[in-house]
Amino acid sequence: MVKLTGLKKIKTAVFISGAGSNLKNLIKFSKIKNSPISIDLIFSNNSKAKGLRFSRQFKIKENVSSFKNPKVAETKILNILKKENIKFICLAGFMKVLSKDFIKKFSGRIINIHPSLLPKYKGLDTHMKAIKNRDKIAGCTVHFVTAKLDSGKIILRKEVKISKRDTPTSLAKKILKEEHKLYPAAIKKIFN
Structure with missing residues (x-):
């Protein structure tokens, strides 16, 4: 479990591949006073993802990396996450499987909705x-992401x-x- 420190919101990245309706919903949620997260980065593996329009609409940094070479893409993403001080990741219709190494670096801090x-x-x-x-x-289920597809500990269903x-x-x-x-x-x- 991740504990909230002080009153600062947890810097969060949302990973998408498509329309981004869950992303839009999470952005709205992040803006309310008692939300524990702030969305500071939107990442997509798809440059044509409709959800990327929300990064412009809500003035949130975005990054697009094709997963033609997953290792290169993940290294790039990890560097950006570190630079932006991202502490938490929400997968929201992200249609790529992240490697075991990537997940290990964010162990217990990546969740997905299925x-x-x-x-x-x-x-x-x-x-x-x-x-x-x-x-x-x-x-639907929200769960922690592990190296095994859709198999992490269930948070809510x-x-x-x-x-x-x-x-x-x-x-x-x-x-x-x-x-x-x-x-x-x-x-x-x-x-x-």
């Missing part, structure tokens, strides 16, 4: 798997009912709404 009730449906296509298996409940009419797209929308509440709640839980 669109299933872990340990069920690790990896991709979680909504389709839940519907295909005729699950009655799906949901939220269940969402699957209706008979749900498609992977409609289920994804329902779960995303819950993700936006769960991620800030999980961060508060870690730091309080």
